[in-house]
Amino acid sequence: MTLPTSWTQALPDPDRAFIERAVAHQATLTKPPGSLGRLEQLAIDLCGQQAREQPSVDRVHISIFAADHGVCEEGISAFPQAVTAQMIANFANGGAAISVLAKSLGASLEVVNLGTVGDTPADLPGVIDLQIAPSTVNMAKAPAMTPEQLASALQAGDQAAQRASDNGAELFIAGDMGIGNTTAAAALACALLEASPEELAGAGTGLTPEGVAHKASVVNKAISRHGADREPANILASLGGFEIAAITGAFLGAAQRRMPILVDGFIASVAALVAMRQQPSLINWLHFGHRSAERGHQRVLAAMQAKPLLDLGMRLGEASGAAVAVPLMRQACALHNQMASFADAGVSDGS
Ligand SMILES: O=C(O)c1ccc[n+]([C@@H]2O[C@H](COP(=O)([O-])O)[C@@H](O)[C@H]2O)c1
Ligand SMILES: Cc1cc2nc[nH]c2cc1C
Numbered sequence: 001m002t003l004p005t006s007w008t009q010a011l012p013d014p015d016r017a018f019i020e021r022a023v024a025h026q027a028t029l030t031k032p033p034g035s036l037g038r039l040e041q042l043a044i045d046l047c048g049q050q051a052r053e054q055p056s057v058d059r060v061h062i063s064i065f066a067a068d069h070g071v072c073e074e075g076i077s078a079f080p081q082a083v084t085a086q087m088i089a090n091f092a093n094g095g096a097a098i099s100v101l102a103k104s105l106g107a108s109l110e111v112v113n114l115g116t117v118g119d120t121p122a123d124l125p126g127v128i129d130l131q132i133a134p135s136t137v138n139m140a141k142a143p144a145m146t147p148e149q150l151a152s153a154l155q156a157g158d159q160a161a162q163r164a165s166d167n168g169a170e171l172f173i174a175g176d177m178g179i180g181n182t183t184a185a186a187a188l189a190c191a192l193l194e195a196s197p198e199e200l201a202g203a204g205t206g207l208t209p210e211g212v213a214h215k216a217s218v219v220n221k222a223i224s225r226h227g228a229d230r231e232p233a234n235i236l237a238s239l240g241g242f243e244i245a246a247i248t249g250a251f252l253g254a255a256q257r258r259m260p261i262l263v264d265g266f267i268a269s270v271a272a273l274v275a276m277r278q279q280p281s282l283i284n285w286l287h288f289g290h291r292s293a294e295r296g297h298q299r300v301l302a303a304m305q306a307k308p309l310l311d312l313g314m315r316l317g318e319a320s321g322a323a324v325a326v327p328l329m330r331q332a333c334a335l336h337n338q339m340a341s342f343a344d345a346g347v348s349d350g351s
Contacts, residue, residue, distance in 0.1 A: 003151055003233075004158035006252035011281050014048030022047035022055075028341040036335060038307070039328075042287070043336035046329070049260040049285060050170065054337045057260070057329045060107035061169035062319050063160040063250060064091060064098060067114040067153075067242035068135035069180030070144065071222070076183045076215045078206040081135075084179050085118030087318075091177070092124035097316055098175055101323035108167060111177075112156055114242035130156050132242050139187060140221040143238045150237040150245055157249025165257040171329070172254040173289075174247040175319025176267040179205070182294060183215055185270040187222045187239040189300050191230070192273055197223070202266075202295030203315075212295075232278040240274075247271035252278070255285035262329070264322040265292035265315065269300045276304060287329070290314055290321035 022044040027033060034040065046055035066088050072081045090096045091111045094103070102109035111127045113120060117134050120127070132152050136144035145153070157174070164172050178184075182204035189200045197219035203212055226238045236245050248271045254261050263272050263286055276282050288308040291297055293315040301308060309325040342349040 004154055004249055004253060006158060006256035007154065007278060009256070011252070011255045011279055011285070012258055013281070014045070014284050015051040016048070018051050018053065019044060019048035021053060022336070026336070028343070029339040030342055030345050030347050031339070039332040039335060042329060042332040045287070046260055046333065049258065051258070055333045057171040057326060057333060059168055059170045060105055060173060060326055061164035061167060061171070062098065062102050062107050062109045062173045062175060062323065063164070064109070064111045064175040064177055064318055065114060065157065065243035065246040065250070066111060066116060066177040068117045069178055069184055069241050070136045070138035071140060071183050071218065072180040073138055074140055074218045076218050077179050077204055078211070079179050081179050082118040084177055085116040085120045087177050088113055088116065088120045088127060089124060092127050096318060097320045098318045098323060101320060105323060105326050107323070110160070110163070112160060112246065114153060114156060114246055136241055139184065139239050140218050140225065144184065144240055145237050145242065145245070147237055149242070150233060153242045153245035154249030157246035157251070158253035160246070160250045161253030161257055161259070164254065165259060169259055171262055171326070172250070172259040173262045173264065173319050173322045174250045174268055174271070175264055175322070176243045176247060176317050178241055178243045181241050181244060181267050183219060184239060184241045184244060185267045186296055187219045188235060188244065188270050188274060189296055190219060190223050191226060191235045191239055192277060193299065193303055195299060199299060200296035204294065232274050236274055244271050248275045251275045251282060255282050259285070260287060261285050262287045262289050262322045262325060264289055264319045265317055266294040266297040266300065267317055268319070268322070269297060269304070269306070273300055273304060289325035292321060
């Protein structure tokens with residue numbers, strides 16, 4: 001199994017000419033220059049990414065990647081591993097937070113099952129079964145996955161980006177579901193940022209302070225076992241999860257297909273960080289939905305110089321923080337596309 005082409009092939013740049021036109025257009029609108037703050041740059045960035053004069057994020061594609069983690073045997077989550085498979089059914093049946101949010105946005109939602117220990121009923125609507133293994137291996141003791149499994153997970157993400165592109169998506173969102181994945185994400189971030197486990201291990205689904213201290217010691221074991229190798233693919237195979245690797249592949253695949261990307265919380269941001277270590281120009285395609293309450297998120301965002309749109313104390317994952325930021329992006333587009341110019345409205349521009 002080979003890696004997707006977006007792993008090594010140069011990513012496209014957003015369209016400079018459309019960016020310049022969008023900047024000039026913003027200057028004509030009936031408001032003091034800069035008065036719409038970051039909403040202005042948001043619309044300008046979308047114009048460049050979509051190579052359009054009138055940006056739009058009406059058509060949103062959301063892929064949720066689900067997988068289990070061998071490191072759960074170390075007792076690092078407040079919830080049992082069986083919840084990952086149970087939540088896949090909940091996504092499909094419309095009861096999860098992201099099911100509700102996707103419906104209210106009119107977004108297309110798919111769930112990709114990359115491997116769960118618990119059983120899921122066959123033929124759940126909107127669930128794509130790409131089982132790589134029932135779970136990763138316990139990263140505290142051995143590499144989480146083989147190079148072949150990593151390639152499969154990256155390909156699964158790339159294929160999701162292809163489906164989104166085929167469906168005419170104007171915005172790509174990836175979400176995660178995996179009990180134990182804040183431990184994997186913390187370990188990845190520690191390895192990439194050379195940070196301490198105490199700084200990046202947080203409460204996840206709701207650990208006590210003692211639980212968080214134990215989790216940090218497990219992350220420490222994993223990064224010590226991993227050693228000094230800083231190659232993104234090796235770090236991902238050693239310390240990652242199938243869903244985190246899939247999100248990494250999906251982000252690179254979405255950028256390769258010229259789709260703007262809206263990043264969710266801690267896990268999705270760590271996947272973005274891994275992808276950026278492989279392809280730094282990925283940053284040109286990223287928007288950040290929210291700052292999660294998970295302890296390590298701010299450090300990971302800062303490493304990408306990312307300023308998230310929202311800070312609501314959310315820490316759910318499953319793309320929920322990105323989904324709640326979509327209306328803000330739609331408002332930025334509406335302002336850019338529909339405001340009157342000084343000339344048309346007969347308003348003095350002050351010159
Ligand atoms: O994305 C986040 O910021 C986030 C923060 C805390 C928890 N989560 C979700 O909670 C699960 C992992 O938590 P844990 O405690 O089992 O490692 C996983 O399904 C994530 O989607 C997600
Ligand atoms: C119930 C539940 C829902 C989730 N969604 C994403 N991660 C989750 C973790 C739990 C425990």
